[in-house]
Amino acid sequence: MTQLPTMTKSSATPYKNAVLDDLELQTALQNINPEFGDFVTRVAGEAWGLPLIEQKTKALIVIAVDVVNQNLLGPGTPFAAHVDMAIKQGVTRAEIEELLLFLCVYAGFNKAAASFGALNEILGQS
Numbered sequence: 037m038t039q040l041p042t043m044t045k046s047s048a049t050p051y052k053n054a055v056l057d058d059l060e061l062q063t064a065l066q067n068i069n070p071e072f073g074d075f076v077t078r079v080a081g082e083a084w085g086l087p088l089i090e091q092k093t094k095a096l097i098v099i100a101v102d103v104v105n106q107n108l109l110g111p112g113t114p115f116a117a118h119v120d121m122a123i124k125q126g127v128t129r130a131e132i133e134e135l136l137l138f139l140c141v142y143a144g145f146n147k148a149a150a151s152f153g154a155l156n157e158i159l160g161q162s
Contacts, residue, residue, distance in 0.1 A: 050125040054091050056081040058124065061117065068112070095122035096135055103136065104143045108154035115151075116158050129159060 051057035055077060066073035084094060098118045102108065108115045122132060132155060140148040156162070 050091055052091070053081060053084050054095060054121050054125055055084045058121070061121065064117065092122070092125045092127055095125045095127055096131070098122075099132060099135060100139060100143075103139050103147055103151045106147060106150065108150060109157060115154055119155065119158050129155075129162060133162070 055061065062073065062077050065076050084091065089097075095118065099115070099122060102113075102115045102118055107113045119132065123129075133152070136148050136151050136155070139151070
């Protein structure tokens with residue numbers, strides 16, 4: 037099983053592109069499969085490079101997509117990497133938790149509850 041990046045503390049300056057500037061993430065993607073890593077880096081890097089939505093907002097959006105799709109824990113799931121990405125972009129745990137509360141209404145209480153559980157496994161109990 038390939039390990040995705042471990043949780044790191046927030047960098048002083050968020051990346052200008054959360055995919056193309058994060059070499060740790062790119063290495064983890066390469067370790068899953070080299071062709072997959074190259075493809076995801078190029079395609080996601082281009083999407084993260086679109087100029088109108090800031091990186092921090094994009095990081096929260098991908099967490100919301102994980103919640104809706106229930107891509108939380110286990111081999112190949114991106115939730116931990118997306119939480120790490122969000123923290124690197126300056127998102128706080130409190131902001132992620134508020135996002136999960138907000139998603140209760142739109143994604144469902146059970147999905148939000150599972151997401152809180154996964155978040156606690158990733159970051160530890162709050």
